[in-house]
Amino acid sequence: GEILADVRLDPEELLRLGGTPLPQDASFDELRLKDVPVGAEWKLGQRVDPLVHFAGRTRVRFEREGAGSRFADLGKRIDRERKIVTSTTGEVRLDYGAGFMTVDAPRAQGVSGNLSKAGAVRLGALLIASPMDNLHVMAVSLDGEPLASSGRILLQAMSEEQNKGWRVTAQGRTNRIDSIGGEPWQVRRIRGEVRFLRPDAARMRVTALDGTGTAVGASGTAAEIRLRGDVLHYLVESVRE
Helix, strand or coil: CCEEEEEEECHHHHHCCCCCCCCCCCCCCHHHHCCCCCCCCCCCCCCCCCCHHHHCEEEEEECCCCCCCEECCHHHCEECCCCEEECCCCCEEEECCCCEEEEECCCEEEEEECHHHHCCEECCCEEEECCCCCEEEEEEECCCCCCCCCCEEEEEEECCEEEECCEEEEECCEEEEEECCEEEEEECCCCCEEEECCCCHHHEEEEEECCCCCEEEEEEECCCEECCCCCCEEEEEECCC
């Protein structure tokens, strides 16, 4: 992606606690948003919109002398009214209003977040749907070919995890941790469906894998993969006739 913020920081100014215009967090409240510049114009004391990290690359140089900081017009990528951020490549889209993000690149595609609000998400080679409010599904090509033609694909699904025995007590809007628990880790049961949108999807074999990558059973074809509650990884392969 393009470099949207090229920041030069003077070490001497940093020692005087001058700070940086490039925050790492993305949780600005409405009061702090007034300090975010609109467009490419930036003045001393202002902070770059923290959503820049979802839109493109950033670079920081520590130099006493040299070219000043340069900032792209983020208004083309960050729509705060609609609460949507689109990357410079067009392959990553964050809808922070609904709470989910999609990745739609040739060799990697998926969705992360609140799929119950996202509905059925259609990507270049996939259709993903789930009633879960916290699910992460990603398909990655294993042979370097685009997902639309790849013969070996790893499909991964993940949700919330916690230690066994984890306990909290609600205290207003926060929780008090009573016990952090211990082994083994527990994962929320996964529910959802993935469909590969390619002509040979019904001829592609799907194998469920355990945590070590060992096959634990067949899971139908790529035309319709019903995610199992106890499986995090699937191998999707073209079957040679």
